[in-house]
Amino acid sequence: MLRGKDAILIAGPTASGKSPLAVELASLVGGVVVNADSMQVYGGLRIVTARPNPVEEARAPHRLYGHIAPESPYSVGAWLREATQAVEEIRAEGRVPIFCGGTGLYFRALLGGLDAMPAIPAEVRGRMRAIFAAEGADALHARLSSLDKEGASRLSPGDSQRVLRALEVVEATGKPISAFQSGKGQALLDAEKTLKVVLTPERAVLRERIAARFDIMLEEGAVEEVAAFRVAYPAALGGTARKAIGVEELGRYLDGLGTLAEARQRAVDRTRQYAKRQETWFRHQFDGNWLRVSGRDSLFAQLTEFGTSKLTNG
Template identity: 35%
Template sequence: MGVPTTFPALTQRAWFLTGPTASGKSTVADSLAQQMDLEILSLDSMTVYRRMDLGTAKPSAAQQQQTPHHLLDQVDPDAEFSAAQYLEAAHAAVDKIAARGKLPLFVGGTPLYLKACLRGFDAGPPADWEFRKSIEAELHEHGVDALRKRLEQVDPLSAHQLHPNDTRRMIRALEVAKLTGQPISHRQVQFEAAHSADQANVYALHWPRNVLHQRIDTRVDQMFADGLVDEVTAIRRDFPSISRTAMQAVGYKEVFDLLDGKTDLRETIEQVKAHTRQLARRQETWLRSMSEVEFIELNEQRPFDEIAAEILEKSKTRPKPSS
Protein backbone atom coordinates (compact mmCIF):
# COMPACT_ATOMS: atom_id res chain seq x y z
CA MET A 1 0.00 0.00 0.00
CA GLY A 2 1.36 3.43 -0.94
CA VAL A 3 1.27 6.65 1.00
CA PRO A 4 -2.29 8.04 1.30
CA THR A 5 -3.02 11.22 -0.64
CA THR A 6 -5.61 12.75 1.71
CA PHE A 7 -5.35 13.27 5.46
CA PRO A 8 -7.96 14.56 7.94
CA ALA A 9 -7.24 17.36 10.38
CA LEU A 10 -5.60 16.62 13.74
CA THR A 11 -6.83 19.83 15.41
CA GLN A 12 -9.02 18.02 17.95
CA ARG A 13 -6.56 15.20 18.61
CA ALA A 14 -3.40 17.04 19.68
CA TRP A 15 -1.85 20.23 21.02
CA PHE A 16 0.47 22.41 18.95
CA LEU A 17 3.34 24.64 20.05
CA THR A 18 4.79 26.68 17.22
CA GLY A 19 6.57 29.92 16.45
CA PRO A 20 9.48 31.17 14.37
CA THR A 21 12.90 29.59 14.53
CA ALA A 22 14.89 30.34 17.72
CA SER A 23 11.77 31.38 19.63
CA GLY A 24 12.29 28.80 22.40
CA LYS A 25 9.74 26.17 21.42
CA SER A 26 11.81 23.22 22.65
CA THR A 27 12.44 24.86 26.02
CA VAL A 28 8.75 25.60 26.58
CA ALA A 29 7.89 22.06 25.45
CA ASP A 30 10.35 20.67 28.01
CA SER A 31 8.62 22.70 30.72
CA LEU A 32 5.19 21.47 29.61
CA ALA A 33 6.49 17.90 29.61
CA GLN A 34 7.55 18.24 33.25
CA GLN A 35 3.99 19.19 34.19
CA MET A 36 1.96 16.90 31.92
CA ASP A 37 1.93 13.34 30.62
CA LEU A 38 2.76 14.17 27.02
CA GLU A 39 4.87 12.99 24.11
CA ILE A 40 6.39 15.36 21.56
CA LEU A 41 6.04 15.12 17.78
CA SER A 42 8.43 17.17 15.67
CA LEU A 43 6.67 19.67 13.42
CA ASP A 44 9.79 20.40 11.39
CA SER A 45 10.55 19.42 7.81
CA MET A 46 14.32 19.22 8.37
CA THR A 47 14.66 17.30 11.64
CA VAL A 48 13.34 14.27 9.71
CA TYR A 49 16.89 13.93 8.35
CA ARG A 50 19.45 11.81 10.16
CA ARG A 51 22.84 13.39 10.80
CA MET A 52 21.41 16.91 10.28
CA ASP A 53 21.44 17.81 13.96
CA LEU A 54 23.20 21.10 14.70
CA GLY A 55 21.87 23.05 11.74
CA THR A 56 18.28 22.01 12.46
CA ALA A 57 18.52 22.60 16.23
CA LYS A 58 17.33 19.04 16.76
CA PRO A 59 16.37 18.21 20.37
CA SER A 60 19.38 16.94 22.30
CA ALA A 61 19.83 13.34 23.39
CA ALA A 62 19.06 14.45 26.96
CA GLN A 63 15.79 16.07 25.87
CA GLN A 64 14.79 13.00 23.91
CA GLN A 65 15.59 10.78 26.88
CA GLN A 66 13.55 12.91 29.26
CA THR A 67 10.43 13.04 27.05
CA PRO A 68 9.49 10.68 24.19
CA HIS A 69 10.02 12.38 20.81
CA HIS A 70 8.63 11.25 17.46
CA LEU A 71 9.12 12.04 13.75
CA LEU A 72 12.85 12.72 14.09
CA ASP A 73 15.54 10.98 12.00
CA GLN A 74 13.17 9.40 9.50
CA VAL A 75 15.46 9.29 6.45
CA ASP A 76 19.06 9.90 5.34
CA PRO A 77 20.06 13.25 3.78
CA ASP A 78 20.10 11.79 0.27
CA ALA A 79 16.38 10.90 0.43
CA GLU A 80 13.43 13.04 -0.60
CA PHE A 81 10.74 13.46 2.06
CA SER A 82 7.30 14.79 1.19
CA ALA A 83 4.49 16.34 3.19
CA ALA A 84 2.46 13.20 2.53
CA GLN A 85 5.17 11.00 4.07
CA TYR A 86 5.31 13.29 7.08
CA LEU A 87 1.54 13.23 7.57
CA GLU A 88 1.36 9.46 7.25
CA ALA A 89 3.96 9.14 10.02
CA ALA A 90 2.30 11.86 12.10
CA HIS A 91 -1.13 10.25 12.03
CA ALA A 92 0.35 6.86 12.95
CA ALA A 93 2.26 8.43 15.87
CA VAL A 94 -0.82 10.27 17.16
CA ASP A 95 -2.80 7.00 17.10
CA LYS A 96 -0.13 5.22 19.15
CA ILE A 97 0.32 8.06 21.66
CA ALA A 98 -3.44 8.39 22.19
CA ALA A 99 -3.73 4.62 22.67
CA ARG A 100 -1.25 4.95 25.56
CA GLY A 101 -3.42 7.65 27.14
CA LYS A 102 -0.78 10.34 26.56
CA LEU A 103 -1.15 13.84 25.09
CA PRO A 104 0.36 14.35 21.60
CA LEU A 105 2.13 17.73 21.43
CA PHE A 106 3.41 18.89 18.05
CA VAL A 107 6.40 21.20 18.40
CA GLY A 108 8.00 23.03 15.48
CA GLY A 109 7.73 25.77 12.92
CA THR A 110 7.22 24.32 9.43
CA PRO A 111 4.12 26.22 8.28
CA LEU A 112 2.89 23.76 5.65
CA TYR A 113 3.07 20.86 8.10
CA LEU A 114 1.21 22.89 10.71
CA LYS A 115 -1.54 23.93 8.33
CA ALA A 116 -1.89 20.38 7.02
CA CYS A 117 -2.26 19.05 10.57
CA LEU A 118 -4.77 21.73 11.54
CA ARG A 119 -6.98 21.65 8.45
CA GLY A 120 -6.29 18.40 6.61
CA PHE A 121 -4.35 17.92 3.41
CA ASP A 122 -4.69 16.68 -0.14
CA ALA A 123 -1.16 15.66 -1.07
CA GLY A 124 -1.83 15.35 -4.79
CA PRO A 125 0.33 13.28 -7.14
CA PRO A 126 3.98 12.37 -6.46
CA ALA A 127 6.69 14.76 -7.61
CA ASP A 128 7.67 14.81 -11.27
CA TRP A 129 11.34 15.70 -10.89
CA GLU A 130 12.01 16.08 -14.61
CA PHE A 131 9.19 18.60 -14.91
CA ARG A 132 10.44 20.47 -11.86
CA LYS A 133 13.94 20.56 -13.30
CA SER A 134 12.68 22.10 -16.54
CA ILE A 135 10.64 24.74 -14.67
CA GLU A 136 13.61 25.56 -12.43
CA ALA A 137 15.72 26.09 -15.56
CA GLU A 138 13.08 28.47 -16.92
CA LEU A 139 13.00 30.26 -13.58
CA HIS A 140 16.76 30.71 -13.66
CA GLU A 141 16.61 32.05 -17.21
CA HIS A 142 13.49 34.23 -17.12
CA GLY A 143 12.95 35.06 -13.44
CA VAL A 144 10.12 34.77 -10.91
CA ASP A 145 7.75 37.17 -12.71
CA ALA A 146 7.64 34.88 -15.73
CA LEU A 147 6.97 31.91 -13.44
CA ARG A 148 4.06 33.73 -11.81
CA LYS A 149 2.57 34.69 -15.19
CA ARG A 150 2.73 31.06 -16.30
CA LEU A 151 0.93 30.01 -13.11
CA GLU A 152 -1.73 32.69 -13.65
CA GLN A 153 -2.65 30.98 -16.91
CA VAL A 154 -3.37 27.57 -15.33
CA ASP A 155 -4.25 28.41 -11.70
CA PRO A 156 -4.98 32.12 -11.17
CA LEU A 157 -6.23 31.57 -7.61
CA SER A 158 -2.94 29.98 -6.51
CA ALA A 159 -1.00 32.71 -8.31
CA HIS A 160 -2.93 35.28 -6.30
CA GLN A 161 -2.65 33.49 -2.94
CA LEU A 162 1.03 32.50 -3.00
CA HIS A 163 3.77 34.83 -1.82
CA PRO A 164 5.50 36.50 -4.80
CA ASN A 165 8.79 34.79 -3.93
CA ASP A 166 7.42 31.35 -3.01
CA THR A 167 8.85 29.68 -6.11
CA ARG A 168 8.74 26.20 -4.59
CA ARG A 169 4.97 26.23 -4.15
CA MET A 170 4.42 27.92 -7.52
CA ILE A 171 6.34 25.10 -9.20
CA ARG A 172 4.28 22.54 -7.26
CA ALA A 173 1.06 24.22 -8.39
CA LEU A 174 2.18 24.02 -12.03
CA GLU A 175 3.18 20.40 -11.51
CA VAL A 176 -0.20 19.40 -10.04
CA ALA A 177 -2.06 21.15 -12.85
CA LYS A 178 0.05 19.31 -15.42
CA LEU A 179 -0.29 15.87 -13.81
CA THR A 180 -3.98 16.02 -12.87
CA GLY A 181 -5.48 18.55 -15.26
CA GLN A 182 -6.94 20.28 -12.21
CA PRO A 183 -5.63 23.37 -10.37
CA ILE A 184 -4.24 22.63 -6.93
CA SER A 185 -6.41 25.46 -5.58
CA HIS A 186 -9.46 23.37 -6.55
CA ARG A 187 -8.08 20.29 -4.79
CA GLN A 188 -6.71 21.68 -1.51
CA VAL A 189 -10.11 22.84 -0.25
CA GLN A 190 -9.27 21.58 3.25
CA PHE A 191 -7.13 24.65 3.79
CA GLU A 192 -10.28 26.78 3.82
CA ALA A 193 -11.74 24.80 6.76
CA ALA A 194 -10.49 27.15 9.46
CA HIS A 195 -11.22 26.91 13.19
CA SER A 196 -11.25 29.61 15.84
CA ALA A 197 -8.45 29.78 18.40
CA ASP A 198 -10.81 29.03 21.31
CA GLN A 199 -11.70 25.70 19.68
CA ALA A 200 -8.11 24.49 19.42
CA ASN A 201 -4.92 24.22 21.44
CA VAL A 202 -2.49 25.95 19.08
CA TYR A 203 0.00 28.31 20.71
CA ALA A 204 2.65 30.37 18.93
CA LEU A 205 5.55 32.02 20.74
CA HIS A 206 6.05 35.65 19.74
CA TRP A 207 9.06 37.85 20.50
CA PRO A 208 9.68 41.49 19.64
CA ARG A 209 11.46 41.49 16.27
CA ASN A 210 14.77 42.88 17.56
CA VAL A 211 14.95 40.33 20.37
CA LEU A 212 14.17 37.44 18.01
CA HIS A 213 16.97 38.59 15.71
CA GLN A 214 19.37 38.60 18.67
CA ARG A 215 18.28 35.09 19.58
CA ILE A 216 18.82 33.95 15.97
CA ASP A 217 22.31 35.45 15.87
CA THR A 218 23.21 33.77 19.16
CA ARG A 219 21.89 30.41 17.97
CA VAL A 220 23.79 30.56 14.68
CA ASP A 221 27.03 31.50 16.43
CA GLN A 222 26.54 28.55 18.78
CA MET A 223 25.85 26.15 15.90
CA PHE A 224 29.16 27.00 14.30
CA ALA A 225 30.97 26.87 17.66
CA ASP A 226 29.49 23.41 18.27
CA GLY A 227 30.82 22.09 14.94
CA LEU A 228 28.31 22.75 12.14
CA VAL A 229 31.09 22.82 9.53
CA ASP A 230 32.35 19.42 10.70
CA GLU A 231 28.78 18.05 10.62
CA VAL A 232 28.23 19.19 7.03
CA THR A 233 31.69 17.94 6.01
CA ALA A 234 30.84 14.46 7.32
CA ILE A 235 27.45 14.48 5.57
CA ARG A 236 29.07 15.40 2.26
CA ARG A 237 31.67 12.65 2.71
CA ASP A 238 29.07 9.97 3.40
CA PHE A 239 26.30 11.21 1.08
CA PRO A 240 27.72 12.54 -2.21
CA SER A 241 24.20 13.43 -3.39
CA ILE A 242 22.02 15.44 -1.00
CA SER A 243 18.29 15.47 -1.74
CA ARG A 244 16.49 18.56 -2.96
CA THR A 245 14.33 18.72 0.15
CA ALA A 246 17.26 18.32 2.55
CA MET A 247 19.14 21.09 0.78
CA GLN A 248 16.38 23.53 1.72
CA ALA A 249 17.59 23.51 5.33
CA VAL A 250 19.06 26.89 6.20
CA GLY A 251 22.71 26.51 7.14
CA TYR A 252 23.59 23.54 4.99
CA LYS A 253 23.71 25.05 1.50
CA GLU A 254 25.70 27.97 2.92
CA VAL A 255 28.27 25.62 4.45
CA PHE A 256 28.45 23.63 1.21
CA ASP A 257 29.39 26.89 -0.50
CA LEU A 258 32.05 27.41 2.18
CA LEU A 259 33.47 23.95 1.56
CA ASP A 260 33.51 24.68 -2.18
CA GLY A 261 35.56 27.83 -1.56
CA LYS A 262 32.78 30.20 -2.66
CA THR A 263 32.71 32.04 0.68
CA ASP A 264 34.85 32.38 3.78
CA LEU A 265 33.72 31.42 7.28
CA ARG A 266 32.77 34.92 8.41
CA GLU A 267 30.69 35.51 5.29
CA THR A 268 29.06 32.10 5.67
CA ILE A 269 27.99 32.80 9.25
CA GLU A 270 26.50 36.15 8.24
CA GLN A 271 24.63 34.49 5.35
CA VAL A 272 23.14 31.88 7.68
CA LYS A 273 22.02 34.60 10.09
CA ALA A 274 20.41 36.64 7.30
CA HIS A 275 18.67 33.62 5.76
CA THR A 276 17.43 32.48 9.17
CA ARG A 277 15.94 35.92 9.83
CA GLN A 278 14.20 35.70 6.44
CA LEU A 279 12.85 32.26 7.37
CA ALA A 280 11.53 33.62 10.67
CA ARG A 281 9.66 36.40 8.86
CA ARG A 282 8.03 33.90 6.50
CA GLN A 283 7.02 31.71 9.43
CA GLU A 284 5.44 34.64 11.25
CA THR A 285 3.53 35.66 8.12
CA TRP A 286 2.08 32.15 7.83
CA LEU A 287 1.16 32.04 11.52
CA ARG A 288 -0.68 35.36 11.36
CA SER A 289 -2.82 33.91 8.56
CA MET A 290 -4.05 30.97 10.66
CA SER A 291 -7.15 31.61 12.77
CA GLU A 292 -6.41 28.62 15.03
CA VAL A 293 -3.24 30.20 16.41
CA GLU A 294 -3.13 32.09 19.71
CA PHE A 295 0.04 34.11 20.18
CA ILE A 296 1.88 34.01 23.47
CA GLU A 297 3.84 37.22 24.02
CA LEU A 298 7.39 36.77 25.29
CA ASN A 299 9.99 39.14 26.62
CA GLU A 300 13.40 38.74 28.19
CA GLN A 301 11.98 39.05 31.72
CA ARG A 302 9.48 36.18 31.41
CA PRO A 303 10.86 32.73 32.34
CA PHE A 304 9.86 29.84 30.11
CA ASP A 305 8.19 28.05 33.03
CA GLU A 306 5.81 31.01 33.26
CA ILE A 307 5.04 30.69 29.56
CA ALA A 308 4.25 27.00 30.00
CA ALA A 309 1.99 27.83 32.95
CA GLU A 310 0.11 30.38 30.81
CA ILE A 311 -0.46 27.78 28.11
CA LEU A 312 -1.73 25.27 30.64
CA GLU A 313 -4.13 27.84 32.07
CA LYS A 314 -5.50 28.72 28.63
CA SER A 315 -5.94 25.03 27.80
CA LYS A 316 -8.47 24.64 30.63
CA THR A 317 -11.08 26.47 28.53
CA ARG A 318 -10.29 24.59 25.30
CA PRO A 319 -11.54 21.24 23.98
CA LYS A 320 -9.57 18.30 25.29
CA PRO A 321 -7.89 16.09 22.66
CA SER A 322 -10.01 13.12 21.65
CA SER A 323 -8.71 9.74 20.61
Protein backbone atom coordinates in the same frame (compact mmCIF):
# COMPACT_ATOMS: atom_id res chain seq x y z
CA MET B 1 -4.87 13.64 30.15
CA LEU B 2 -4.90 17.43 30.04
CA ARG B 3 -7.90 18.97 31.70
CA GLY B 4 -10.21 19.45 28.70
CA LYS B 5 -7.34 19.09 26.23
CA ASP B 6 -5.89 16.04 24.53
CA ALA B 7 -3.15 17.62 22.38
CA ILE B 8 -0.76 20.58 22.45
CA LEU B 9 0.58 22.65 19.56
CA ILE B 10 3.70 24.78 20.04
CA ALA B 11 4.52 27.00 17.07
CA GLY B 12 6.92 29.88 16.73
CA PRO B 13 9.81 31.31 14.73
CA THR B 14 13.19 29.64 14.72
CA ALA B 15 15.21 30.08 17.94
CA SER B 16 12.15 31.12 19.95
CA GLY B 17 12.56 28.32 22.50
CA LYS B 18 10.00 25.81 21.23
CA SER B 19 11.95 22.61 21.88
CA PRO B 20 12.79 23.23 25.57
CA LEU B 21 9.18 24.25 26.21
CA ALA B 22 7.84 21.15 24.46
CA VAL B 23 10.12 18.92 26.54
CA GLU B 24 9.04 20.59 29.78
CA LEU B 25 5.37 20.22 28.92
CA ALA B 26 5.94 16.60 27.91
CA SER B 27 7.43 15.87 31.34
CA LEU B 28 4.44 17.53 33.04
CA VAL B 29 1.63 15.84 31.13
CA GLY B 30 3.15 12.55 29.99
CA GLY B 31 3.57 13.76 26.45
CA VAL B 32 5.44 12.80 23.30
CA VAL B 33 7.07 15.57 21.27
CA VAL B 34 6.21 15.31 17.56
CA ASN B 35 8.18 17.26 14.98
CA ALA B 36 6.32 19.95 13.00
CA ASP B 37 9.31 21.42 11.19
CA SER B 38 9.91 20.64 7.52
CA MET B 39 13.73 20.72 7.79
CA GLN B 40 14.04 18.66 10.96
CA VAL B 41 12.54 15.60 9.27
CA TYR B 42 15.79 15.05 7.36
CA GLY B 43 18.67 12.93 8.54
CA GLY B 44 22.29 14.07 8.36
CA LEU B 45 21.72 17.62 9.62
CA ARG B 46 21.01 17.44 13.33
CA ILE B 47 23.07 20.51 14.23
CA VAL B 48 22.24 23.01 11.49
CA THR B 49 18.51 22.25 11.57
CA ALA B 50 18.51 22.68 15.38
CA ARG B 51 16.92 19.32 16.07
CA PRO B 52 16.42 18.49 19.77
CA ASN B 53 19.72 17.56 21.37
CA PRO B 54 20.40 14.23 23.13
CA VAL B 55 19.64 15.70 26.55
CA GLU B 56 16.20 16.87 25.41
CA GLU B 57 15.52 13.54 23.70
CA ALA B 58 16.40 11.73 26.92
CA ARG B 59 13.84 13.75 28.88
CA ALA B 60 10.87 12.91 26.64
CA PRO B 61 10.02 10.66 23.68
CA HIS B 62 10.38 12.35 20.27
CA ARG B 63 8.79 11.37 16.95
CA LEU B 64 9.31 12.25 13.26
CA TYR B 65 12.78 13.75 13.67
CA GLY B 66 15.61 12.95 11.24
CA HIS B 67 13.80 9.96 9.76
CA ILE B 68 13.73 10.99 6.08
CA ALA B 69 16.71 10.41 3.78
CA PRO B 70 17.94 13.85 2.64
CA GLU B 71 17.69 12.97 -1.05
CA SER B 72 14.08 11.74 -0.76
CA PRO B 73 11.05 13.84 -1.77
CA TYR B 74 8.77 14.83 1.10
CA SER B 75 5.62 16.91 1.41
CA VAL B 76 3.17 18.23 3.95
CA GLY B 77 0.77 15.49 2.84
CA ALA B 78 3.36 12.81 3.56
CA TRP B 79 4.05 14.42 6.93
CA LEU B 80 0.33 14.48 7.80
CA ARG B 81 0.01 10.78 7.05
CA GLU B 82 2.92 10.05 9.37
CA ALA B 83 1.55 12.42 12.00
CA THR B 84 -1.80 10.65 11.88
CA GLN B 85 -0.16 7.32 12.62
CA ALA B 86 1.96 8.90 15.36
CA VAL B 87 -1.10 10.38 17.10
CA GLU B 88 -2.90 7.03 17.03
CA GLU B 89 0.10 5.29 18.57
CA ILE B 90 0.72 8.00 21.17
CA ARG B 91 -2.88 7.98 22.33
CA ALA B 92 -2.92 4.19 22.42
CA GLU B 93 -0.08 4.51 24.93
CA GLY B 94 -2.19 6.90 27.04
CA ARG B 95 0.14 9.80 26.28
CA VAL B 96 -0.38 13.31 24.87
CA PRO B 97 0.89 14.39 21.42
CA ILE B 98 2.80 17.68 21.59
CA PHE B 99 3.49 19.07 18.12
CA CYS B 100 6.45 21.42 18.05
CA GLY B 101 7.87 23.32 15.09
CA GLY B 102 7.96 26.33 12.86
CA THR B 103 6.28 25.11 9.65
CA GLY B 104 2.92 26.83 9.50
CA LEU B 105 1.43 24.51 6.88
CA TYR B 106 1.97 21.53 9.17
CA PHE B 107 -0.14 23.14 11.87
CA ARG B 108 -2.77 24.11 9.34
CA ALA B 109 -2.90 20.50 8.19
CA LEU B 110 -3.44 19.25 11.76
CA LEU B 111 -6.49 21.49 12.13
CA GLY B 112 -8.11 20.71 8.76
CA GLY B 113 -6.77 23.51 6.60
CA LEU B 114 -4.82 21.28 4.22
CA ASP B 115 -6.33 20.40 0.87
CA ALA B 116 -6.82 16.72 0.09
CA MET B 117 -4.41 16.31 -2.80
CA PRO B 118 -4.76 13.35 -5.19
CA ALA B 119 -2.31 10.48 -5.01
CA ILE B 120 0.43 10.77 -7.64
CA PRO B 121 1.40 7.54 -9.43
CA ALA B 122 5.05 6.66 -9.04
CA GLU B 123 5.46 6.65 -12.84
CA VAL B 124 4.29 10.27 -13.11
CA ARG B 125 6.43 11.40 -10.19
CA GLY B 126 9.49 9.67 -11.57
CA ARG B 127 8.98 11.10 -15.06
CA MET B 128 8.56 14.68 -13.82
CA ARG B 129 11.62 14.46 -11.59
CA ALA B 130 13.65 13.04 -14.46
CA ILE B 131 12.69 16.05 -16.58
CA PHE B 132 13.71 18.36 -13.74
CA ALA B 133 17.07 16.62 -13.34
CA ALA B 134 17.80 16.61 -17.06
CA GLU B 135 16.42 19.96 -18.21
CA GLY B 136 16.25 22.16 -15.11
CA ALA B 137 13.75 24.43 -13.39
CA ASP B 138 12.97 26.67 -16.39
CA ALA B 139 11.94 23.72 -18.54
CA LEU B 140 9.78 22.39 -15.73
CA HIS B 141 8.03 25.75 -15.35
CA ALA B 142 7.49 26.00 -19.12
CA ARG B 143 5.87 22.56 -19.16
CA LEU B 144 3.55 23.58 -16.33
CA SER B 145 2.65 26.78 -18.19
CA SER B 146 1.58 24.76 -21.24
CA LEU B 147 -0.77 22.65 -19.10
CA ASP B 148 -1.86 25.10 -16.37
CA LYS B 149 -1.06 28.65 -17.43
CA GLU B 150 -2.83 30.26 -14.48
CA GLY B 151 -1.09 28.03 -11.97
CA ALA B 152 2.30 28.63 -13.54
CA SER B 153 1.76 32.40 -13.42
CA ARG B 154 1.56 32.21 -9.62
CA LEU B 155 4.88 30.39 -9.28
CA SER B 156 8.41 31.44 -10.13
CA PRO B 157 10.63 28.95 -11.96
CA GLY B 158 12.94 28.98 -8.94
CA ASP B 159 10.22 27.58 -6.69
CA SER B 160 10.96 24.14 -8.08
CA GLN B 161 9.28 22.12 -5.35
CA ARG B 162 5.89 23.79 -5.80
CA VAL B 163 6.22 23.83 -9.59
CA LEU B 164 6.98 20.12 -9.52
CA ARG B 165 4.01 19.42 -7.27
CA ALA B 166 1.62 21.41 -9.50
CA LEU B 167 2.94 19.66 -12.58
CA GLU B 168 2.57 16.22 -11.02
CA VAL B 169 -1.05 16.95 -10.16
CA VAL B 170 -2.04 18.15 -13.62
CA GLU B 171 -0.15 15.30 -15.30
CA ALA B 172 -1.81 12.71 -13.06
CA THR B 173 -5.37 14.06 -13.07
CA GLY B 174 -5.73 16.36 -16.06
CA LYS B 175 -6.90 19.08 -13.66
CA PRO B 176 -4.98 22.11 -12.34
CA ILE B 177 -3.85 21.99 -8.74
CA SER B 178 -6.24 24.87 -7.98
CA ALA B 179 -9.13 22.43 -8.46
CA PHE B 180 -8.04 20.65 -5.30
CA GLN B 181 -7.30 23.73 -3.19
CA SER B 182 -10.40 24.32 -1.11
CA GLY B 183 -8.70 24.65 2.28
CA LYS B 184 -11.24 22.23 3.76
CA GLY B 185 -9.33 19.10 4.55
CA GLN B 186 -10.10 16.66 7.35
CA ALA B 187 -8.74 17.73 10.71
CA LEU B 188 -6.51 15.34 12.62
CA LEU B 189 -7.00 17.21 15.90
CA ASP B 190 -10.13 18.69 17.46
CA ALA B 191 -9.38 22.43 17.74
CA GLU B 192 -11.56 22.74 20.85
CA LYS B 193 -9.59 20.03 22.63
CA THR B 194 -6.18 21.31 21.59
CA LEU B 195 -4.04 23.78 23.51
CA LYS B 196 -2.57 26.03 20.82
CA VAL B 197 0.49 28.13 21.67
CA VAL B 198 2.59 30.40 19.46
CA LEU B 199 5.80 31.88 20.84
CA THR B 200 6.29 35.59 20.07
CA PRO B 201 9.52 36.82 21.66
CA GLU B 202 10.50 40.45 21.13
CA ARG B 203 12.25 40.99 17.81
CA ALA B 204 15.50 42.25 19.39
CA VAL B 205 15.61 39.27 21.74
CA LEU B 206 15.01 36.83 18.89
CA ARG B 207 17.73 38.40 16.76
CA GLU B 208 20.26 37.93 19.53
CA ARG B 209 19.13 34.35 20.16
CA ILE B 210 19.56 33.52 16.49
CA ALA B 211 23.15 34.79 16.46
CA ALA B 212 24.01 33.06 19.74
CA ARG B 213 22.47 29.79 18.57
CA PHE B 214 24.47 29.72 15.35
CA ASP B 215 27.65 30.30 17.33
CA ILE B 216 26.72 27.28 19.45
CA MET B 217 26.12 25.29 16.26
CA LEU B 218 29.63 26.13 15.11
CA GLU B 219 31.04 25.05 18.47
CA GLU B 220 29.13 21.78 18.25
CA GLY B 221 30.54 20.94 14.81
CA ALA B 222 28.26 22.51 12.19
CA VAL B 223 31.12 22.89 9.70
CA GLU B 224 32.10 19.26 10.06
CA GLU B 225 28.45 18.20 9.79
CA VAL B 226 27.96 20.05 6.50
CA ALA B 227 31.24 18.67 5.15
CA ALA B 228 30.14 15.13 6.00
CA PHE B 229 26.67 15.76 4.58
CA ARG B 230 28.09 16.86 1.22
CA VAL B 231 30.11 13.67 0.98
CA ALA B 232 27.45 11.26 2.22
CA TYR B 233 24.45 12.72 0.36
CA PRO B 234 25.60 14.29 -2.93
CA ALA B 235 22.17 13.72 -4.47
CA ALA B 236 20.56 15.73 -1.69
CA LEU B 237 22.43 18.87 -2.73
CA GLY B 238 19.81 19.33 -5.46
CA GLY B 239 16.85 18.69 -3.19
CA THR B 240 14.92 20.27 -0.35
CA ALA B 241 17.33 19.37 2.44
CA ARG B 242 19.99 21.62 0.94
CA LYS B 243 17.75 24.60 1.78
CA ALA B 244 18.49 24.15 5.47
CA ILE B 245 20.17 27.34 6.58
CA GLY B 246 23.88 26.74 6.99
CA VAL B 247 24.30 24.15 4.26
CA GLU B 248 24.91 26.66 1.47
CA GLU B 249 26.73 29.19 3.64
CA LEU B 250 29.13 26.74 5.25
CA GLY B 251 29.46 24.91 1.95
CA ARG B 252 30.82 28.07 0.35
CA TYR B 253 33.34 28.37 3.16
CA LEU B 254 34.37 24.74 2.66
CA ASP B 255 34.87 25.48 -1.04
CA GLY B 256 37.20 28.35 -0.18
CA LEU B 257 34.70 31.04 -1.15
CA GLY B 258 35.06 33.33 1.86
CA THR B 259 35.92 33.17 5.51
CA LEU B 260 34.10 31.35 8.28
CA ALA B 261 33.11 34.71 9.77
CA GLU B 262 31.48 35.70 6.49
CA ALA B 263 29.65 32.38 6.27
CA ARG B 264 28.48 32.77 9.85
CA GLN B 265 27.12 36.27 9.16
CA ARG B 266 25.30 35.18 6.01
CA ALA B 267 23.68 32.30 7.88
CA VAL B 268 22.65 34.54 10.78
CA ASP B 269 21.20 37.15 8.42
CA ARG B 270 19.30 34.53 6.47
CA THR B 271 17.94 32.98 9.66
CA ARG B 272 16.72 36.38 10.87
CA GLN B 273 14.95 36.95 7.55
CA TYR B 274 13.35 33.52 7.79
CA ALA B 275 12.19 34.18 11.35
CA LYS B 276 10.58 37.42 10.22
CA ARG B 277 8.63 35.56 7.52
CA GLN B 278 7.53 32.99 10.08
CA GLU B 279 6.32 35.70 12.45
CA THR B 280 4.30 37.32 9.66
CA TRP B 281 2.72 33.99 8.71
CA PHE B 282 1.75 33.14 12.28
CA ARG B 283 0.34 36.63 12.84
CA HIS B 284 -1.93 36.44 9.79
CA GLN B 285 -2.82 32.75 9.77
CA PHE B 286 -3.39 31.91 13.45
CA ASP B 287 -6.64 33.18 14.92
CA GLY B 288 -7.44 34.43 18.42
CA ASN B 289 -7.74 30.90 19.78
CA TRP B 290 -3.95 30.64 19.82
CA LEU B 291 -2.22 31.76 23.01
CA ARG B 292 0.47 34.27 22.06
CA VAL B 293 3.25 34.22 24.63
CA SER B 294 6.79 35.56 24.76
CA GLY B 295 8.15 32.40 26.34
CA ARG B 296 7.82 29.72 28.97
CA ASP B 297 7.08 32.03 31.93
CA SER B 298 4.51 33.98 29.92
CA LEU B 299 2.69 30.77 29.00
CA PHE B 300 2.44 29.50 32.57
CA ALA B 301 1.31 32.93 33.76
CA GLN B 302 -1.52 32.94 31.22
CA LEU B 303 -2.59 29.41 32.11
CA THR B 304 -2.72 30.36 35.78
CA GLU B 305 -4.66 33.53 35.00
CA PHE B 306 -7.33 31.48 33.22
CA GLY B 307 -8.02 29.64 36.46
CA THR B 308 -7.15 26.01 37.03
CA SER B 309 -4.13 25.04 35.01
CA LYS B 310 -4.85 23.44 31.66
CA LEU B 311 -1.82 21.29 32.24
CA THR B 312 -3.22 19.39 35.21
CA ASN B 313 -3.46 15.65 34.67
CA GLY B 314 -6.68 13.88 35.46
